[in-house]
Amino acid sequence: MNFAYLLxxxxxxxxxxxxxxxxxxxxxxxxLERLSNRLGHGLLKMGLQKDDRVVVFLPNIPEVLIxxxxxxxxxxxxxxxxPSLSPQxxxxxxxxxxxxxxxxxxxxxxxxxxxxELSLIKPSVIVAGKSSHQNxxxxxxxxMEDNSFLMIERPDEAIAIIMYSSGTTGKPKGAMLSHxxxxxxxxxDAQQIGLIDPAGNRQLEKVNLLGVLPxxxxxxxxxxxxxxxxGGTIFLMPEFDPGKTLKCIxxxxxxxxxxVPTMYTWLAAYPDAxxxxxxSVVRWISGAAALPADVRNSFEKRYxxxxxxxxxxxxxxxxxxxxxxxxPIKPGSVGPAMPGCEVRVVDNEGRPLPPxxxxxxxxxxxxxxxxxxxxxxxxxQALKDGWLYTGDIGYMDEDGDIFIVDRKKxxxxxxxxxxxxxEVEAVLCDHxxxxxxxxxxxxxxxxxxxxxxxxxxxxxxxxSKKEIQSxxxxxxxxxxxxxxxxxxDSLPKNELGKTLRRQLRAALKDLVxxx
Numbered sequence: 001m002n003f004a005y006l007l008x009x010x011x012x013x014x015x016x017x018x019x020x021x022x023x024x025x026x027x028x029x030x031x032l033e034r035l036s037n038r039l040g041h042g043l044l045k046m047g048l049q050k051d052d053r054v055v056v057f058l059p060n061i062p063e064v065l066i067x068x069x070x071x072x073x074x075x076x077x078x079x080x081x082x083p084s085l086s087p088q089x090x091x092x093x094x095x096x097x098x099x100x101x102x103x104x105x106x107x108x109x110x111x112x113x114x115x116x117e118l119s120l121i122k123p124s125v126i127v128a129g130k131s132s133h134q135n136x137x138x139x140x141x142x143x144m145e146d147n148s149f150l151m152i153e154r155p156d157e158a159i160a161i162i163m164y165s166s167g168t169t170g171k172p173k174g175a176m177l178s179h180x181x182x183x184x185x186x187x188x189d190a191q192q193i194g195l196i197d198p199a200g201n202r203q204l205e206k207v208n209l210l211g212v213l214p215x216x217x218x219x220x221x222x223x224x225x226x227x228x229x230x231g232g233t234i235f236l237m238p239e240f241d242p243g244k245t246l247k248c249i250x251x252x253x254x255x256x257x258x259x260v261p262t263m264y265t266w267l268a269a270y271p272d273a274x275x276x277x278x279x280s281v282v283r284w285i286s287g288a289a290a291l292p293a294d295v296r297n298s299f300e301k302r303y304x305x306x307x308x309x310x311x312x313x314x315x316x317x318x319x320x321x322x323x324x325x326x327x328p329i330k331p332g333s334v335g336p337a338m339p340g341c342e343v344r345v346v347d348n349e350g351r352p353l354p355p356x357x358x359x360x361x362x363x364x365x366x367x368x369x370x371x372x373x374x375x376x377x378x379x380x381q382a383l384k385d386g387w388l389y390t391g392d393i394g395y396m397d398e399d400g401d402i403f404i405v406d407r408k409k410x411x412x413x414x415x416x417x418x419x420x421x422x423e424v425e426a427v428l429c430d431h432x433x434x435x436x437x438x439x440x441x442x443x444x445x446x447x448x449x450x451x452x453x454x455x456x457x458x459x460x461x462x463x464s465k466k467e468i469q470s471x472x473x474x475x476x477x478x479x480x481x482x483x484x485x486x487x488x489d490s491l492p493k494n495e496l497g498k499t500l501r502r503q504l505r506a507a508l509k510d511l512v513x514x515x
Contacts, residue, residue: 002154003179003221004072006186006228007033014231021252022062022236035143036069040150042142043074046101046124050075050152053099053162055123056216057081057090057108060238063128063139064215065224067103072179075152076100078161079174080216082417084477087114092172093164094119097373103139106131156180162373163218165314165418174373175314177218184366185317186225188338192322193256193283193308195230198339204282207232210254212240212263213416219258219287222318232256242266246276253280260288260416261295262447264307268299278303285310287319288416289448290404293331309334311404315369315388316341321402333401341365343402344387345395358395358405362387410501412441412449417479419451421501424482427475428453431468433461438491438499442484442508453482454504456490 010019011029020027027035048054054071056078058064071078079097081090083105090111094102098121104112106129113134116122125136154160160182162174190196194203207230213219215236227234235252237244240263248254259267264286267273284303287310300306311334312319321343323335337343344352345359353359368388371379382389394404412419421439428437436456441449457463465485472481492503 001156001179001183002072002075002151003160003182003225004036004069004151006183006225007036007069008151010228010231017231018233019227020062020065020234020236022060023238025062027062032065032069034147035066036073037147037150038143038145039066039070039139040073041144041146041148043070043076043101044150045144046142048074048076048100050154051159052076052101053079053097055079055081055090055094055097055099055102057083057102057104057112058128058216059083059105059107060211060215060236061105061128062236063103063105064220065234065236068221068224072154072160073150073152075154075158077159080161080163080218080220082214082216082477083108084479085111086475086477087111087118088475089172089477090115091118093174094121094123096164096172097162097174099123101126103128105129109136154179157370159370161218161221163314171423173375173378176370176373177317178370181317181367181369182221182225184340185222185319185338186229188340188367189222189319189322190226190229191339192319192324192335193285194325195226195232195256200229202230204230204255206253206255208252208254208280209234209256210245210248210252210258211236212245213258213260218314218318223258226256240266242270243272246270246273246278249278249281250276254278255280256283256285257281258285258287260448261286261291262289262415264291264299265295265446268295268302273302278305281305283308283325285322287312289413292448311335311402313388313390315382315390316363316365317367317369320363320365320367330397330401333397333403335402336400337363337402338365338367341367343396343400350384353395355396355398358393361390361392361394361402361404363390364388410440412439412451414441414444414449414451414479415447417477419480421451424451424453424472424476424480427472428455428468428482430475431463431471433457433463434468436491438501438504439482440501440504440508444483450483451480452484452486452508454486454488454491454507456488 019029103126109131127136128139159176160179164172164174211234284307291309308323310319310322342364424439435458438454442452444450492500
């Protein structure tokens with residue numbers, strides 16, 4: 001069944017109400033239904049067909065939700081892309097996914113233009129707002145007058161979205177998530193945080209969700225699903241700002257806040273927090289990175305509440321475990337598996353381990369991806385006998401609560417966004433003055449981790465840290481740019497010439513790196 005049916009079910013179950021609020025601009029559920037139908041008919045007229053890909057390269061604006069719905073109703077595939085990516089990074093996704101169209105915004109049109117110059121594929125461009133992009137079409141011109149119901153039937157296992165994330169080689173890989181993946185992840189999230197019961201009945205009188213994380217992430221589709229299922233309203237914010245966030249919570253009586261540890265760090269330290277009433281929030285949820293104990297303690301003490309820590313992957317359509325709201329939280333755990341998910345801890349040979357023993361976390365369930373788009377090798381490594389091998393190390397206790405011991409090897413999570421060292425290293429090695437580089441993550445109180453680069457310059461070369469960062473800014477998203485750069489004469493290598501990052505981490509003990 002097409003994921004977009006959730007909106008129709010929402011209308012039938014809850015009647016007309018405000019489903020989306022963006023900067024005081026209100027959209028009812030019937031508004032979204034009508035607008036997505038009109039845009040869908042327009043995309044069909046422009047030649048979009050079933051299983052075609054459409055890159056959605058947008059910030060948090062209403063057109064994100066409308067575009068997602070319209071594309072899915074046509075039976076096409078959404079390719080959400082983080083709007084902070086550079087032209088080079090966007091170009092790779094364009095070439096790999098071969099989209100027929102790109103939907104972007106005024107502020108991002110120049111990035112799209114530069115990405116197209118670097119791409120072999122030349123999709124048509126649709127812009128929300130005004131744009132000087134040559135041959136771009138305003139999204140307003142794509143809405144047909146036809147408001148009639150539009151829904152191309154799709155089987156449960158059909159691909160709904162392709163979500164790109166960095167691979168172990170630094171090249172992004174597209175996780176293929178089905179309509180069923182998204183629907184059931186929405187059900188699981190809504191049940192786990194107590195918004196609906198297993199029968200689908202709403203458990204809270206009011207569900208107001210604050211959408212401040214990027215809707216270009218799979219989180220956005222899950223938030224949409226939760227709102228549809230619970231009769232909730234999404235209050236969409238273009239970006240996170242502590243003061244504006246607290247004001248939005250107070251004025252709109254937000255009940256569910258989903259954030260990352262960086263946001264909780266800033267909120268815990270915000271000087272005027274006591275001037276805002278946040279008592280309406282009954283579910284504070286953290287995900288995307290480990291929640292430091294001191295951040296949890298500071299936030300919970302100041303706001304007189306508790307945070308539910310969650311754990312998940314793009315490959316599992318967002319979260320697959322979460323601490324329970326209705327029972328005590330075990331320190332260090334990320335709670336039990338979501339409803340319908342099965343988690344197993346295995347040794348290096350893939351053999352299940354008993355509770356308490358540390359091994360690799362593997363997952364099976366209806367929320368697990370179908371595989372990586374056009375990447376059979378990576379798919380075979382990740383999916384074995386129906387189990388997703390996460391590469392994350394942890395254990396489960398007798399109650400089924402999951403504890404994460406370590407993350408995927410070498411992965412840096414900066415403010416909730418994943419950064420693979422090899423990707424940053426590849427860019428730095430293109431600098432004409434650099435001969436070798438090794439990248440690791442270093443602890444950071446605000447962002448969880450920051451990117452740190454150990455740089456070996458060519459003989460006689462002279463280049464400053466700021467110049468290196470400026471070079472990176474032209475080729476990498478902002479969150480991937482090294483904040484810390486350490487110059488050295490050589491890097492530690494193994495017998496195969498591979499950089500020993502563990503020795504770089506050890507070297508940090510002798511360096512002054514702010515925490």
